[in-house]
Amino acid sequence: MHYSTIEIYKAIDNAQKSLLKSSDMNKAFQQLLKDVLEITSSPIGFFGEIFHNENGPYAQMRAISNIMGKDQQKALLSDLEFHDPDSDILKPAITGEIIITFNSTRPSLKQPEGHPVIHSYIGIPVKFDNNIVGVIGLANAEYHYQLSCVSELSPLIKTIAVMIERKRLLKEQEQYNKRMLSHAEKDTLTGFYNRWKFEELTSSFRPLERDVKYIISCINIDAFRKINNLHGFDYGDLFIRKIAQIISRSIDNKGLCCRSSGDEFLLLSPEYIVYHIIEQFNPSITVHGRQSIITFSVGMAFWDFESGNITRTIQHAEHSMCQAKEQGGSAIVLYDDITNNFRLKQEKIALVRHAIEQNKVLFYLQPQVEIQNGTITGHEILIRIIDNSSIIYPDDFLPHISETETDIALGDYILENSFLIVNEIISRDISCDISINISAYHLLSKEFIKTIQNLIDQYSKTIFSKIKLEITETSLINDIDKAAQILNYCKDIGLRISLDDFGTGYSSMNYFRLLPIDEVKIDKSFILDINHREESFLLVQHIISMVNSFGKHVIAEGIETSIHRSTLINLGCKYGQGYFYSQPSPWEKALYLTVEQKLDTE
Structure with missing residues (x-):
């Protein structure tokens, strides 16, 4: 079974547009699942996000095929989790391997009454930055699922990984923002504004350098969780404070900055300042007598002082940052580049695939x-x-x-x-x-x-x-x-x-x-x-x-x-x-x- 390359990249393009237009991740997941089911001719399927607790990994549904009534579907989507390590749903997340079954009532779904019998199934692990972040399940196609299916779906799988990671970052940001509400307008650790104050000030900010293009940049510290795990949270706080000091000195009175989440900063500044900040961490910084190598994933979007939408521009910068992460980190991605280059890349891949097939x-x-x-x-x-x-x-x-x-x-x-x-x-x-x-x-x-x-x-x-x-x-x-x-x-x-x-x-x-x-x-x-x-x-x-x-x-x-x-x-x-x-x-x-x-x- 060969899947249509053109349809695959149409689905990716639809997901990209959905993400840029709205912060409703569930709608984007559900639309992409619908496209994947059509491409693979699978009547049943799901996307699950992987979480961890003291008992190990478990999956929570992010999108599921419409196999029941609308009310049942909504309840299932909001409540369904899988904790059984022996189920075919969790196996890809635990082993990192693709699971394929035929002529079986497996996988062991928590199936409500009226759920169709599963007679064939493929479970695919979804990885982001070498970590398993999700699982894809497809079932009951009239052909036999094969490993080659996964290779053909690789661009879609990567897109799902980026979506899951973006959802995680948005969730972390939301939790961080809620904590910030209990404080004043500034982060107590760095002295930077919180996100709401940053948005408010950006809307009224007028640049000192009139002939210089300004950007909103989202700067994320690569592998910051590893630094916390390796050296402890006290060292992590010192690390964040050191970075904030360098950002503050660099930006001076030429722009604004905020700490938007635990390991992430938002800046309004001339473009050259971002490169100057990153350069100061090359190849390493010393914090509390300890030298650490540090890299950043940076997303940037141009800011229009006259007619710009601050919320939308920040979304563009954050989306570009996720693309920098997908490239392996230590990268800077400009929003204009990502929209133009991504679409061009899609077109060329589709061109070559079509040429091979025909x-x-x-x-x-x-x-x-x-x-x-x-x-x-x-x-x-x-x-x-x-x-x-x-x-x-x-x-x-x-x-x-x-x-x-x-x-x-x-x-x-x-x-x-x-x-x-x-x-x-x-x-x-x-x-x-x-x-x-x-x-x-x-x-x-x-x-x-x-x-x-x-x-x-x-x-x-x-x-x-x-x-x-x-x-x-x-x-x-x-x-x-x-x-x-x-x-x-x-x-x-x-x-x-x-x-x-x-x-x-x-x-x-x-x-x-x-x-x-x-x-x-x-x-x-x-x-x-x-x-x-x-x-x-x-x-x-x-x-x-x-x-x-x-x-x-x-x-x-x-x-x-x-x-x-x-x-x-x-x-x-x-x-x-x-x-x-x-x-x-x-x-x-x-x-x-x-x-x-x-x-x-x-």
Whole structure:
């Protein structure tokens, strides 16, 4: 069963709009559940939020499918909790694993009279910041639920996680605000205004710097609960006071600030002040003689002094802060960026998913040649997407799907189709190698090895000997030992390894030293500048000399002029590719040109 990618992102967009328009989280949860049930063709389902007490985790319903009358439904939604650790509802929260059952009256629901029998069920843990915060349950679809369903629903699951976290933050803020009502207008620990006074003063505040854009920023301390748990609440109070002092000095009379919850501050200030505040905590601060590393998740929204709605603008800043949290913390997200970038990301992911499902990915080949004489020695596989008769280039969609499930899905699709092309090359007795781009995120995923093993079952060793894997986005390799292990496995089965864009990252040399590399490709940005910037010339010279001394191949990308060619020959570079020799061509045409040893320069 495959779910509609377009419908998934429509559901996410609806949830985002609901959150930005209203603080009624229950309505947003219920609407999103309705969309999820339609997408998955599941007649029954729920979203549960996970809480903890002395007996362990328990689930409280946040949304549930309409399986009874409206009054019963309302009562069920407000009261239903699950405390049984053996129930299939709680198991995902306890084990962190997906639960799938068939032909069973489980899970053990606290079912009122008239509740339908459950004959199939999938329970999915929902994680935020590596903590299990919720559980999703879907039941009674006419097909069998599978683990692959979860991968396809991954964007929706992340959205639910953000919604649960936002609800938690709003609840903490509400409780904090109630406590603040018993005090004066200011927080006794920091001396900052409370939220209501902050909103009141913001509405009447007039800036000293008229030509500077002002923002509302929501600054949340990452992992503050761990600081309290590790060092105690007294130290936590000193920690908060220290942060407040730095914020107060930085903002001076240029804006306003408040402590909106235990680990969160709201500021009205010029944008540059927020960056100045964050910089003062880099890399650490000392509190009571103890040094602590601290990072922040910051959400920002522009403030209009003439017509701004303070409540709405604060909601936008808080929503952006949650997105910064979702990115792993230590991030700053601007509300304009999040609305524009999120929608663009959705569109590009949907575009790629649709192209994969409809086989609208086009495969091109660009020759790799001996620089001296132009003899074709191999090709790099490049892709395009056809969308409504338009050709979409990789630069337009690859950055937006980076480090997503779609990144992996596209990588698998490219691998499988590239092997078909190589099989065709061998059947035509054409002598050339093929380079296939593999993103670092795809390489380190579980799916990569599974796909390679499936290809081993389908193809002969001869095909593997013709293929080079070009590892791209090496800056995203966060586990060099795991990458080395996977690449060594690839070499053992006959594949060769190429390191793409060499020289662009500070750790390129480290990758060359620690990974089983057969070849490096010099990034085209250096080749384009090789005759204009001495730094580029010296760097290219050094790379060629070093790689040659190790007995490895070096390929120069981006050769566009005869001057580039002559310079590289003089520096001892034997292989290259670029528009000077040939533009990429549809793979069938490229193979014909290879047989004829002609280059496509038109």
